[in-house]
Amino acid sequence: MIDPKVLSDHNLTIEEYERIASLVGREPNITELGIFSLMWSEHCSYKSSKAFLKKLPTKGKSVIQGPGENAGIIDIGGGLAIVFKIESHNHPSFIEPFQGAATGVGGILRDIFTMGARPIALMDSLRFGPLDNPKNRAVMDGVVSGISSYGNSIGVPTVGGEVYFHDCYSKNPLVNVFCLGLVEKKKIFYAKAEGVGNPVLYVGSKTGRDGIHGATMASAEFGEETEHKRPNVQVGDPFKEKLLLEACLEVMDKGLIVGIQDMGAAGLTCSTAEMPAKSGTGISINLDRVPQREEGMTPYEILLSESQERMLIVARKEDVAEVQKVFAKWDLDAVDIGEVTAGPNIRVSFRGETVVDVPVDAVVNLCPVYRRPSRKPAYLRALQKLDLPPQTDDPGAALLRLIARPMIADKEWIFRQYDHMVQINTALLPGADAAVLRIKGQERALAMTLDGNGLYCYLDPRTGGAIAVAEACRNLACVGARPIGVTNCLNFGNPEKPEIMWQFKKIVEGLAEACRTFSIPVTGGNVSFYNDTEGFSIHPTPVLGVVGLIDDVNRLIGPAFKKEGELIVLLGENTEELGASEYLRTIHGLEQGRPPAIDLKRELAVQDVSIEAIARGLVQSAHDISEGGLAVCAAEGCVLGHPAIGCILDLEDKVRTDALLFGEAQSRIMVSVSEVRLPELLELAAEKGVPARVIGKTGGKELAIRKSGREVLRLPVVRLFEAWKNSLPEALSVR
C-alpha cells in the first residue's frame, strides 16, 4: 500500500509519484516504487543539475566519450585512450568513514575498468572539519585507512590529491575519488544491452542486504538520526574486486562480450535499466538465479542492494561458456540471469511471478528535470566587504603558522599510507604540483591533479569556479603538461534551498567559462547535493580533476629548488589581493572579502610560458603560487629540496607587505633558472606577453625576503622544514 509515509521514505514527491503511475499506466507496486525512487534520486538522475550542466563544454576533437557513460574517454594518440572520472562518496564516509571511503575507491575503479581500461592511477580530494576536534580526526583517520586498504590491495597507485579543513565539513566530510585508466582504442567497451535474445550474466560477489537505498540516502540531508543509516553503507572487498578486474579485462581482451556495466549506486536496478536504455532494447531477468549471500531476501532487497564488486554483462549465447571459463579461472561466478528483449520494458520475475514490469525509458530517461528557484544569498553582501585589518608585525611568525596549516603542510602522513608506486609509472612522488605517470614504451607522460577551494566559491561562486579550473591547469603547467580533459565533482548543499541553487548556477558558469578559455572538454563527473547536516550546508565545493599530457617525460621538473645560485623568476604579477586568503583566515580569523580576481587570458599565457619553458629545458623548478601566497611558495621551494636549499627574494612591488607575502593573486608561477638560460626565458615570456622578472636567488640555509631593500622576513630553512613536516603528524597523534 503506497501512502504519503512510503513516499517520503522513498524521497519521492506526490507529483513524482503521479508521474510514475501515469508512465507505468497503473499504480506501481512497492518494488517498482523502490526502483523509481533510486533511479529518480538526485544522485542517479541529476534532476536538479541537468539543466545547468548543459553549459559546460563537452566536445573536442579528441573526445571519444563525453558525459553520460560510466566515465569519459579521451584519445591521446598512438592507439591509446584515457578513461577517467571523479565520484563522491561523501554521505557514506560520514556515517562509516573506513568503509565509506573504501567503497568509494571500489566504485570509481569499476567505472573505469567497465570500459575496458586498466586503472593506473587514483587520486582523492578530501575535506574534513578542523583536526582539533577528535571526531574529525577519527573521520580523517578512517577515510585515509579506507582508501589505503582498498587501493593498496587492488594494486592501483594513489598518486595524488588534496585535503582541506574547514568547520563546514565537520558534519559533512567530502570524499571525492578520481580514477584514470589506460585502454587501447579498439578495445573500449560500453554499457550496451544489444542483440535481442543475448544472455545477461551476473558476475562477481553475491548480493546481500548491504547498501540498500544508498543512493537515496545521498539525496537527502542528514538530521540527528543518521546513525541508523549505517546499514545503508556498503562493505568493500578489494580482493574480490581485483579478481573481478582481471576477469573482466580478460573477457574484454578476448572480445567475448557485447556490453558491460558495473553495479554501483542503485545496484542491479541501475545496470538492468541503463544498459537496455542505451540500446533501445528491453531486459528480462529472473531474481531466483541471482547469487545471494543471505536467505529470504525480497525482490525489493535484491534489486536495491548496493553490495559491492558486482557487474552485469551481456554476451552472445555462443560465448557464454567461454566467459564462464574465464570467471571460473578467477574463482568467480558468472550466472545467466536473463536476456535482452525487444523491449520496451524491464521485466523481473521472482518465484514464478512477475514482480516488476515497467518501461525502461520511464525509469532511465523520464525523471522530471527541475529548474529550481535560485536566489542570491544574503550573506554575500556582508562577507564580500573587507575592511583590511592592520598588518601583522611579525611576517616570519605568520609564515611559520601558515606553512604548518594542515592544508599547506607536508602530507606525507597521508600519502605514505597509500601505495603510490605500484604499476611502476610514478615519475613524480606525491607532494608536487601534479602527479605524473610515464606511459610505458613512450616518451610522453600523463599529468593529473585535483583542485578546488570552497572558501573562494563561498565568497564569490563564479570567480571561485573559474579559479578552480585555472588553478588545476596551473598545477599541470608547473610540471610541463598541457591540459586535455576535465572531470568534476560538484559538492553542494540542499538544492531545494534557492541560495544553494544560486551558488550552483554561478559556479557552473565560472567553470564553463574557464574550460572554454582553456579549450578543455568536460567528459563527465558527478554532482553531490544535500551535503547538509542539521540545516548547515557545506561551502560550495567544486573539485576539478584535470588531466594533461607531457611530451617528453625526461624534461620533467618539480617544485623544489634544485641548486644553489640559481635565479628565481616570477611569471605573472604581484597584485594586492587579500580577500578569502588563507592568511586572513589563519592570522586574523577572517573569512571575508572577495577571492582574487582572475583574468583567464593572462592565466593561459602564464601557463603557456611555463609549459614551453619546461619543454625547452629552460627551468629547474616550477611552482604554483596559491594558498599562502608568494612566501609559502618560496618556502615550499626550499623545504621540498633534497637537500633543502634556502633563497633570498628581493621584491619591489607597491602593495601592502602582507599582501605581497601572503596574498593569493592569481596567474603566478615561481620558477628557478640558471643564469645562462635566463635571457631565453625572459624572451619567451615577452613573446607571450607575460610579465617576468628576476625576484631572487637560491642558496644558503635561510629564507630571506626583502621589500624595497628592507628585510621583512628571515627564517632558517630548518625551522620552516620542521613546522611544515611535523604539523600533520602532531595534529593527528593527539589522543
Place this chain on the structure above:
Amino acid sequence: MKFGVVVFPGSNCDYDTLFVLKNVLRQPAVFLWHKDHDLQGVDCVILPGGFSYGDYLRSGAIARFSPLMQEVREFAERGGLVLGICNGFQVLLELGLLPGAMLRNKGLKFLCQFVHLRVDNPETQFTRRARRGQVLRLPIAHFDGHYFSPPETLRNIEENGQVVLRYVDEKGVPTEAANVNGSAASIAGLINRRGNVLGIMPHPERASEALLGSEDGLLIFESLVRL
C-alpha cells in the same frame, strides 16, 4: 637466465616484476599461474608483491596452499633460486622456507616510502654485485613488514650471515628511526642457510629505472643474471 613470476589471485606487482625482467634486464621471463603444477623450466622463481588472497587471515597464509607451491618447495629443496619480494617474502615465511614471521608495522599504518638498506651479506647469488655495507635506496610498501623471530632463531640467522639487508639511515647506521616497521634487528632481507631462497621487503622492481627515482634495485636482479 629464465625467470618465472608466480601469479596468485591478488598479486599486484607481478606485471611490474615481469616488465623489469623483460624490458630493463632483457631476460626471458614468464608468468607462472598458481593453480598449475609446472615451473616451465625456469632458473629462478620470483614470488611477487601484492595481496595474495587479499592477505585475508594473515599475509601469505593462504597463498602457501596454492598448488604451484608444492613445485616451488621442491625446486627450492633442489637448490633452485627463489626470490620473494614483499608479499612473496611473507609467503616464504608461511611456507617455512625462511624462519620467522611478519607482524604489523610498529606504527600500525601501511607504509609506502623510500628507505635506505645496507647490504650485510654480499656473498649471495642475489647480492654478489654489491659491496659489503653498501647502502641502497629502495621503496617499501607494506602493512606487515615487522620481522619477528625468537631470540635463538635471531642468534642463529645472525651467526650464519643470513641477514642480507637491514634498514639503516643514509649513512648506513641501523637506527630506530630508520627501522620504520620495527623489525627485529632491523631485518629487511633474509636468506636461507643454503643461500638459494631470499625474502626481501623492499621492491627492487620499483627502483630499476632512473625515471622512477632509483636504479639500486637492478643490483639484485643483475646479481642473479650474471651467473
